Amino acid sequence: MMSSPASPSIGPLGIEEWVGELAAGLGMTLYLYFTALIIGFALGLLLALARQYGGRISSRIATGYIDLIRGTPLLAQLFLIYTMPYSLNAWLSPDGPPVINTRWSFQLLGLTYLNFPILASIVALGLNSAAYQAEYMRGAMASLGTGQVLAAQSLGMTKHEIFRYVIIPQAFRRMIPSWSNEASYLPKYTVIATFVSVEDLFGKAKLVVARTFLALETYILVGVVYLILITIIARILDKLYEKTKIPGL
Amino acid sequence: MSDIVLRVEDVWKSFGDLQVLRGISFDVAESEVKVIFGPSGSGKSTLLRCINYLDPPDKGEIYLRGKRLGDPDTDINKIRSRIGFVFQHFNLFAHLKAIDNVAIGPEKVLGLSKEEARERAMRALKHVKMDKWADHYPAQLSGGQQQRVGIARALAMETDVILFDEPTSALDPELIGEVLQTMLDIAKEGTTMVVVTHEMGFARSVADEMIFIDGGVIVERGTPHHFFTSPESERVQQFLHKLDELYGQTRDERRTIAERDQE
Numbered sequence: 001m002m003s004s005p006a007s008p009s010i011g012p013l014g015i016e017e018w019v020g021e022l023a024a025g026l027g028m029t030l031y032l033y034f035t036a037l038i039i040g041f042a043l044g045l046l047l048a049l050a051r052q053y054g055g056r057i058s059s060r061i062a063t064g065y066i067d068l069i070r071g072t073p074l075l076a077q078l079f080l081i082y083t084m085p086y087s088l089n090a091w092l093s094p095d096g097p098p099v100i101n102t103r104w105s106f107q108l109l110g111l112t113y114l115n116f117p118i119l120a121s122i123v124a125l126g127l128n129s130a131a132y133q134a135e136y137m138r139g140a141m142a143s144l145g146t147g148q149v150l151a152a153q154s155l156g157m158t159k160h161e162i163f164r165y166v167i168i169p170q171a172f173r174r175m176i177p178s179w180s181n182e183a184s185y186l187p188k189y190t191v192i193a194t195f196v197s198v199e200d201l202f203g204k205a206k207l208v209v210a211r212t213f214l215a216l217e218t219y220i221l222v223g224v225v226y227l228i229l230i231t232i233i234a235r236i237l238d239k240l241y242e243k244t245k246i247p248g249l
Numbered sequence: 250m251s252d253i254v255l256r257v258e259d260v261w262k263s264f265g266d267l268q269v270l271r272g273i274s275f276d277v278a279e280s281e282v283k284v285i286f287g288p289s290g291s292g293k294s295t296l297l298r299c300i301n302y303l304d305p306p307d308k309g310e311i312y313l314r315g316k317r318l319g320d321p322d323t324d325i326n327k328i329r330s331r332i333g334f335v336f337q338h339f340n341l342f343a344h345l346k347a348i349d350n351v352a353i354g355p356e357k358v359l360g361l362s363k364e365e366a367r368e369r370a371m372r373a374l375k376h377v378k379m380d381k382w383a384d385h386y387p388a389q390l391s392g393g394q395q396q397r398v399g400i401a402r403a404l405a406m407e408t409d410v411i412l413f414d415e416p417t418s419a420l421d422p423e424l425i426g427e428v429l430q431t432m433l434d435i436a437k438e439g440t441t442m443v444v445v446t447h448e449m450g451f452a453r454s455v456a457d458e459m460i461f462i463d464g465g466v467i468v469e470r471g472t473p474h475h476f477f478t479s480p481e482s483e484r485v486q487q488f489l490h491k492l493d494e495l496y497g498q499t500r501d502e503r504r505t506i507a508e509r510d511q512e
């Protein structure tokens with residue numbers, strides 16, 4: 001008897017039946033992307049403020065962090081975070097039960113939205129993105145010049161008010177073009193989650209290839225999905241930039 | 250004395266090895282217009298920044314209505330809100346319309362309501378004849394218009410004194426007149442002003458006292474009449490002569506404005 005595929009192909013690409021799996025992977029990719037982008041934004045803003053306006057010590061720390069992150073591979077950062085609990089367990093209790101549990105997970109409606117590998121991926125991507133976002137923000141802050149800050153100071157504004165009403169509104173606007181780079185490249189970097197067995201879009205693609213051997217079709221399809229995703233993000237940011245542009249500038 | 254608004258007392262300031270101010274003292278009385286002038290690099294901008302503690306003096310004291318700046322129990326931001334500053338390069342907030350540039354101080358610093366602050370800002374803009382441009386952003390305004398908004402921003406704070414740092418020296422010649430006119434107007438209304446400028450026409454028509462600074466010290470001080478008829482030091486004579494050569498042509502024209510206004 002001829003061996004037939006477990007599930008026969010039903011379309012020209014041959015992987016149509018796997019679309020559901022790939023869609024779930026896309027969902028995970030978007031989830032990693034947005035959480036990392038938001039964490040990176042918040043932490044990046046703090047780093048940029050510390051570097052540009054902080055005292056000597058805080059600015060040194062911020063600079064050191066940014067240089068360290070940008071100077072080492074993202075994958076190495078992820079592995080460091082991912083293996084940390086295992087190393088600590090081996091060190092804290094060489095023979096006994098693990099001190100840090102890595103086998104937990106939170107599920108809702110049958111979807112796992114947080115477990116240790118996902119958390120490690122989000123933290124690694126967020127911490128990494130923060131360093132890059134900080135540099136874009138700092139560049140935008142530096143381009144403001146000191147004149148407006150002097151003007152705000154002489155009105156009697158506090159440091160906090162100057163950040164809030166003068167620096168941040170302008171830095172955010174100026175930052176958009178260069179920040180778009182980070183925002184639109186970040187989806188690609190989420191593929192690293194695959195290496196700690198998170199089932200993101202790329203992870204699912206590998207799974208599909210392992211089952212169907214249709215590597216070319218699968219990777220092209222997935223590549224196109226990343227491309228569309230990145231194009232949409234870039235378009236949205238372009239629109240945002242146009243919308244928030246300061247008239248006359 | 251109670252009518253002393255601002256007292257500058259033996260102010261010293263250096264940047265590294267560079268001694269920029271070496272013991273400057275003067276008083277500014279209510280409604281007085283003090284003009285400060287002197288060669289480039291003589292420390293005029295540094296002096297103004299010392300006065301509102303943007304660059305605190307190394308030594309010496311600044312008093313605003315008897316209150317000593319830099320005292321641990323005086324809030325420097327409160328004091329600064331009572332000292333206006335008009336900058337050479339305007340330094341308007343680029344992301345705010347003219348009206349919001351003027352309203353932001355009264356609202357965020359003085360704590361007025363949004364409506365009150367906007368009303369006050371509109372009055373200040375009218376004062377400098379910029380009310381028609383209230384909804385324009387700085388980049389949509391000429392230099393002269395931007396500077397008038399800068400003056401309105403200081404006026405709206407209703408400060409005790411306004412400091413001007415070469416307010417017209419970054420402007421094209423044809424735009425200087427409108428800014429000087431605005432300054433003449435507010436000077437005549439009794440605004441207390443300390444003005445760093447080389448516009449001798451302005452000094453001649455409204456200065457109560459002129460102070461010539463060189464090398465971080467006051468070389469000579471006196472009324473405009475004194476400076477334009479019988480300046481004592483050679484440095485002042487040379488400097489005034491140079492100004493005449495540099496700005497002579499446009500100055501005549503501007504003096505006409507000033508003199509016309511005096512009549």
Ligand SMILES: Nc1ncnc2c1ncn2[C@@H]1O[C@H](COP(=O)(O)OP(=O)(O)OP(=O)(O)O)[C@@H](O)[C@H]1O
Pocket residue numbers: 264267269287288289290291292293294295296
């Ligand atoms: N923050 C600073 N750090 C170091 N040096 C400074 C600083 N600010 C001013 N200086 C120096 O102090 C001197 C006086 O500068 P200042 O700007 O007060 O002169 P000025 O009289 O306003 O000159 P100008 O007419 O060119 O505006 C200059 O030599 C300047 O280079």
Ligand SMILES: [Mg+2]
Pocket residue numbers: 293294295414415
């Ligand atoms: Mg100067």
